[in-house]
Amino acid sequence: MENYEINQRNFEEEFTISPNGFLFDHVSGLTYTLNKTGLFILRRIGEKKNASEIVMEITEKFEVSQERANVDFQEFLVQAKEFGVL
Amino acid sequence: MKNLNVAITGLHAADSPAPGVPVARSILHEGKWEGKIIGLGYDSFDTGIYDKGLFDEIYLIPYPSEGEFNVLARIRQIHQKTKIDVLIPTLDAELNSFMRIRPELEEMGIKVLLPNDSSLKMRSKAVLSNFCEKYDIPFPRTKVIFDYAGISQAIEDFGFPIVVKGSFYDAYIAYSYNEAVIYFNKISSVWGLPIVVQEMIKGEEYDVCCLSDFHGKVIGKVPMRKLRLTPKGKAWAGVTILDKELLELSDKILERIHWNGPCELEFLKNEKNGKYYLIEINPRFPAWIYLSAGAGTNLPYTAVRIISGEHVEPLAPCKSGVIFVRHATDMICPLDYLESLTTKGELIFNKSEEKEL
Amino acid sequence: MTVQKEYYEKPIIVRHTVGLTNKFGRNPASTPMKMIDGYQISKLIENFGSPLYVVSEATLKRKYKDLKRAFESRYPNVQISYSFKTNYLSGICAVLQNEGAFAEVVSIFEYEIAQRLNFKGDKIIFNGPDKSKSSLELAVANKSVINVDSFEEIYLLEEIAKERNEEIEIGVRLNMELNYPPWSRFGFNYENGQAYEAIKRAELNGLLKVVGLMVHAGTYVDDVQVYQKMALKYVEFYRIIHERLGITLKYLDIGGGFATINTLHQSWLPATQTCPGFDDYAEAICPILLNGITQLGVNPPKLFMEPGRALVDEAMHLITSVISTKRLSTGEKGIVVDAGINLLSSNQWYRYEMQVTQECGTMVENTNVYGNLCMNIDILRNAVPLPSLRRGDSIIIKNVGAYNFSQSLQFIQFRPAIVMIRFDGKVELIRKREDTNYLLQLESVPQDLKK
Numbered sequence: 001m002e003n004y005e006i007n008q009r010n011f012e013e014e015f016t017i018s019p020n021g022f023l024f025d026h027v028s029g030l031t032y033t034l035n036k037t038g039l040f041i042l043r044r045i046g047e048k049k050n051a052s053e054i055v056m057e058i059t060e061k062f063e064v065s066q067e068r069a070n071v072d073f074q075e076f077l078v079q080a081k082e083f084g085v086l
Numbered sequence: 087m088k089n090l091n092v093a094i095t096g097l098h099a100a101d102s103p104a105p106g107v108p109v110a111r112s113i114l115h116e117g118k119w120e121g122k123i124i125g126l127g128y129d130s131f132d133t134g135i136y137d138k139g140l141f142d143e144i145y146l147i148p149y150p151s152e153g154e155f156n157v158l159a160r161i162r163q164i165h166q167k168t169k170i171d172v173l174i175p176t177l178d179a180e181l182n183s184f185m186r187i188r189p190e191l192e193e194m195g196i197k198v199l200l201p202n203d204s205s206l207k208m209r210s211k212a213v214l215s216n217f218c219e220k221y222d223i224p225f226p227r228t229k230v231i232f233d234y235a236g237i238s239q240a241i242e243d244f245g246f247p248i249v250v251k252g253s254f255y256d257a258y259i260a261y262s263y264n265e266a267v268i269y270f271n272k273i274s275s276v277w278g279l280p281i282v283v284q285e286m287i288k289g290e291e292y293d294v295c296c297l298s299d300f301h302g303k304v305i306g307k308v309p310m311r312k313l314r315l316t317p318k319g320k321a322w323a324g325v326t327i328l329d330k331e332l333l334e335l336s337d338k339i340l341e342r343i344h345w346n347g348p349c350e351l352e353f354l355k356n357e358k359n360g361k362y363y364l365i366e367i368n369p370r371f372p373a374w375i376y377l378s379a380g381a382g383t384n385l386p387y388t389a390v391r392i393i394s395g396e397h398v399e400p401l402a403p404c405k406s407g408v409i410f411v412r413h414a415t416d417m418i419c420p421l422d423y424l425e426s427l428t429t430k431g432e433l434i435f436n437k438s439e440e441k442e443l
Numbered sequence: 444m445t446v447q448k449e450y451y452e453k454p455i456i457v458r459h460t461v462g463l464t465n466k467f468g469r470n471p472a473s474t475p476m477k478m479i480d481g482y483q484i485s486k487l488i489e490n491f492g493s494p495l496y497v498v499s500e501a502t503l504k505r506k507y508k509d510l511k512r513a514f515e516s517r518y519p520n521v522q523i524s525y526s527f528k529t530n531y532l533s534g535i536c537a538v539l540q541n542e543g544a545f546a547e548v549v550s551i552f553e554y555e556i557a558q559r560l561n562f563k564g565d566k567i568i569f570n571g572p573d574k575s576k577s578s579l580e581l582a583v584a585n586k587s588v589i590n591v592d593s594f595e596e597i598y599l600l601e602e603i604a605k606e607r608n609e610e611i612e613i614g615v616r617l618n619m620e621l622n623y624p625p626w627s628r629f630g631f632n633y634e635n636g637q638a639y640e641a642i643k644r645a646e647l648n649g650l651l652k653v654v655g656l657m658v659h660a661g662t663y664v665d666d667v668q669v670y671q672k673m674a675l676k677y678v679e680f681y682r683i684i685h686e687r688l689g690i691t692l693k694y695l696d697i698g699g700g701f702a703t704i705n706t707l708h709q710s711w712l713p714a715t716q717t718c719p720g721f722d723d724y725a726e727a728i729c730p731i732l733l734n735g736i737t738q739l740g741v742n743p744p745k746l747f748m749e750p751g752r753a754l755v756d757e758a759m760h761l762i763t764s765v766i767s768t769k770r771l772s773t774g775e776k777g778i779v780v781d782a783g784i785n786l787l788s789s790n791q792w793y794r795y796e797m798q799v800t801q802e803c804g805t806m807v808e809n810t811n812v813y814g815n816l817c818m819n820i821d822i823l824r825n826a827v828p829l830p831s832l833r834r835g836d837s838i839i840i841k842n843v844g845a846y847n848f849s850q851s852l853q854f855i856q857f858r859p860a861i862v863m864i865r866f867d868g869k870v871e872l873i874r875k876r877e878d879t880n881y882l883l884q885l886e887s888v889p890q891d892l893k894k
């Protein structure tokens with residue numbers, strides 16, 4: 001599995017992320033909501049984990065196949081990049 | 087009675103202010119309130135949410151356009167967390183759904199004071215002129231229209247300017263056909279059809295806020311002359327008055343329409359003949375209702391008394407010459423508020439903490 | 444030791460924008476509707492494919508019975524006549540026939556459907572602006588109820604009466620100022636006296652006898668006052684023709700037009716809050732007719748009604764599956780489903796209710812639902828609050844029974860199969876999915892062009 005290419009932001013300084021899935025971007029002033037799995041992924045990206053690590057963690061924690069988790073993960077990245085979060 | 091939990095809708099006090107905030111302020115005006123004042127909002131940026139010290143708890147609810155079942159389901163959910171004793175809806179567009187779910191609300195123990203179906207229909211903008219004709223109440227000539235042809239017809243009959251109104255909200259004065267078309271489109275794209283067109287009556291604007299009990303008896307009236315208007319015709323300053331003719335006319339209207347609960351009668355005093363013309367009946371408290379507390383006839387507070395089952399005799403007339411001036415201000419609020427509202431749809435204030443903010 | 448894993452939802456991030464609807468409490472579109480009349484929707488798709496129209500016999504029967512009860516409890520002599528054009532699937536017509544409905548048809552094609560279903564001739568009402576001489580001959584021979592729409596039809600019927608050497612009973616269609624938009628193109632105008640003239644003319648030669656009046660106020664009339672006005676005008680008109688022309692009517696026909704719980708685009712409130720019930724309509728019509736007519740000193744004539752929408756709209760649903768998901772350049776979310784506007788023509792009037800049929804998570808996002816037609820206009824609905832769907836998931840578009848099937852067409856795609864969930868819970872195919880042979884059977888290629 002290839003790793004993802006993103007514009008890695010400084011999560012500590014630039015984001016406020018709440019356990020409920022609320023995200024405030026201090027640079028743009030925009031706000032977002034993430035669902036449980038979205039939040040799970042974003043946190044791990046913040047921890048600089050690579051794609052296969054993240055997908056594996058998803059399948060360990062949630063009831064989902066690796067293929068589906070991988071497809072969804074990639075789609076999530078596209079979405080987050082389009083929004084400028086990553 | 088002061089230990090009741092009162093839920094109030096309509097928290098957005100922006101350029102066309104909703105009455106929820108002044109209703110809450112009026113209730114709190116009569117000394118310490120031991121129950122909770124609960125705000126039911128539609129959007130995390132409903133301004134009243136951030137007016138600290140007014141509400142104990144805020145919950146977001148679905149728009150009435152989402153259907154009454156969703157509204158009911160959400161209220162049930164809130165009621166399980168925080169018992170609601172009394173609910174006061176303050177927006178026109180909500181009324182239909184609250185009237186429909188009234189039996190379920192009452193079954194849960196939530197009390198409301200709402201108009202009945204037929205009086206609500208009678209006051210709707212599209213048929214109010216029929217009502218007025220029947221009971222000989224002066225009223226501007228009105229047309230209910232569905233298309234541009236209706237605009238031309240109205241212009242031919244009424245001349246310029248004409249008033250273009252939506253069936254729920256919004257009204258504009260048009261001085262040309264093209265302008266009328268623009269307002270027609272603007273209003274119908276948001277509030278749908280039909281559109282109501284009226285002849286323009288020139289004169290001073292007067293409002294009377296009234297409160298009737300469960301039996302249709304008028305318990306209180308607060309008449310007010312508008313002193314300052316916004317470009318949209320909203321009162322930005324006003325003064326209580328005492329005009330017997332206006333009060334008697336209001337009584338006559340409410341009696342004929344068999345009203346229950348709060349409403350606002352809007353009049354224009356025609357400068358040509360000095361008569362009061364009924365422009366609209368709004369089925370709720372007006373946004374200037376805090377004036378009623380200032381003038382010694384606190385109608386929202388009285389409404390809670392009535393709803394809680396107290397027997398209330400008609401109130402003495404309000405003090406005339408009491409002025410209100412509306413004032414817009416900015417409030418500061420922490421990011422947590424927005425976080426809680428957008429993710430959980432609720433905001434529970436810790437009242438002692440706020441003092442320090 | 445195995446740990447119980449958590450329920451998985453497709454990961455999503457939603458940007459907050461002004462007016463982003465806050466849906467607290469679970470949004471209805473994200474609550475799966477897994478069954479219709481107790482039958483698993485997933486099973487239906489497995490067995491009959493997607494897209495799929497599903498008819499509920501139970502709902503059809505319930506609607507019919509409810510309408511009948513509402514009017515029969517207020518008027519002595521009521522006959523429901525199902526407006527075929529609304530949905531002339533034979534299976535649907537047959538259910539209503541078995542409940543006791545007459546057939547109301549406006550074309551020879553529909554007349555023939557009714558005949559094939561063995562509707563007796565006198566249980567067919569023949570309306571509409573396009574009646575050929577041969578179709579009128581058929582209707583006369585079968586003793587069907589004929590409501591004339593124009594002077595030309597009066598002349599045609601006189602010819603037929605002469606040829607058959609018998610008097611023909613007819614009804615006259617009126618139009619009146621009732622509501623907006625007026626249906627003034629059909630029949631003869633009441634207010635300007637044309638209707639009166641038409642009746643006088645029809646009876647002039649002693650060949651035709653006027654025994655009925657018919658008005659159809661329009662379709663989706665959610666204001667009962669319209670029917671109240673109609674009843675008042677009917678009474679007044681009956682008084683005039685009774686006194687001046689000595690006419691005694693056998694029937695009054697109030698047409699169709701009752702509204703349903705589907706919400707019109709132009710309406711801000713959902714129709715569940717504004718749509719009158721059958722009792723409200725009946726209460727607006729029956730007492731006025733009954734009192735007024737009794738005062739004329741004649742017996743109340745039979746009351747025909749021709750509901751279409753009100754009987755079938757809520758008795759049929761369209762199930763369609765997601766082909767792909769899109770994020771548009773505008774940031775909007777879109778999904779492409781396997782049913783297009785060719786199957787849902789009434790989406791130009793209605794803001795159809797859409798709901799998922801399987802668990803897809805609870806977080807919703809406004810989603811544009813596009814059809815599969817490869818045309819930009821093929822939008823089933825914009826900004827439906829839907830949860831995150833993936834290819835193969837399906838949604839149900841509810842209450843599509845009126846006009847969608849009868850106005851559906853094949854545009855690059857076949858029309859889907861139609862099943863009926865029977866009253867007893869069994870499922871029956873009532874129309875097969877179309878195929879290439881079916882579609883091309885009427886065509887031919889000039890011989891010299893054939894390869």
Ligand SMILES: Cc1ncc(COP(=O)(O)O)c(C=O)c1O
Nearest residue numbers: 526662663699700749750751752
């Ligand atoms: C003559 C006649 N009858 C009945 C109907 C059925 O109307 P609806 O489906 O609104 O009940 C129509 C529809 O336009 C009609 O034209």
